[in-house]
Amino acid sequence: MGVMKRLTGIVQAKANKVMDRVEDPRETLDLSYEKQLEQLQQVRRGVADVATARKRIELQAQQLQLSAAKLQDQARQALAQNREDLAREALSRRAGISTQLEGLKTQHDQLVEQESRLVATTQALQTRVESFRTQKETLKASYTAAQAQTRIGEAVSGISESMTDTGLAMQRAQDKIAQMQARAGAVDELLASGTLTDLSGSSDPLQAELDKTSAQSQIELELAQMKGALAPPAPTGALTTGGAATDEADGDAADAETVDALPRPAAAPAGTAAPAGGEASPSDDLFSLGSEGSQP
């Protein structure tokens, strides 16, 4: 049997189970209405829960951004003190934060989607409850007519199906919140303990190795860039030429280029590493770390 028919059977069986206990169709109408009102309350609470979960993730992302900025400062200080080992440690922790932020972003996207879907569900449910309330009074008034029984049956099975669907939507939203809470708890612990190592969370050893290698080269790149920034501006010869301050604009531009090019051997690799940051939209900024190379 096709998926569409099977699912229909499942949804309707769930719906019937809820309604089968009532004998008198008129009672079924009132019970359905009561249940819809309850469900409307639940969905409204669901929207609030998803929004709270989303805000928690945003707050954590901000905290992680602060930690990352602090680690980058520490790396710079460490290098200034010729402690490359410490700088390396700080940058590798910063790389761990970047991984953590990527995970948060995925969950944030999912929660935003659930939130907008539940808001739409609430609006549809509200319209439906209102419409059902009017219909049920009409149906009850005409109950003596034989065909009214069938119509009550149809209305009740239609509304039960909608309620089951809403229930499933709520369930999915709650699942996403539970997943988010598990991760958020872990991030909170990490933030509290200050240890941000071993964050990849990957269960695939090969992927873990690949991640490590790419993180490693990113760290090397950042180290090279920091060294470049700390190094003496340029060999004296180049500076004197630039400092000659002739009024000819062409000469200045050419000299400035020479001075700029010398202390930055890592300029080209920085360009190749940049695209990920380049395509980020403003809303993504919270979930990605800027590269050292992109700073003035």
Place this chain on the structure above:
Amino acid sequence: MIVRILEEGQYEVPDEELGALEALDAKLAEAIDANDADRYSEILSELAAEIRARGTALGADTIVSSGLTVPHEGTSLEEVKRLLASGDAVEV
């Protein structure tokens, strides 16, 4: 025929359009049986898009039951399997 996209709403799809949906439905069942998550979500998206394109959305004030039901395209293979399995426990 009334078709429900779960978590979204119902569409009235003309009967002569159902053949196309059923063909996709069969492929969807194959992908689920084969445990092929990529193919599953690809076909599910296509199926949902076809329903929206060929059908007319019913307002929230229309209260009718559906002849066919599909998961929303955000539903993962794992989630849909759990949903289908939950039917085994319910006597239809």
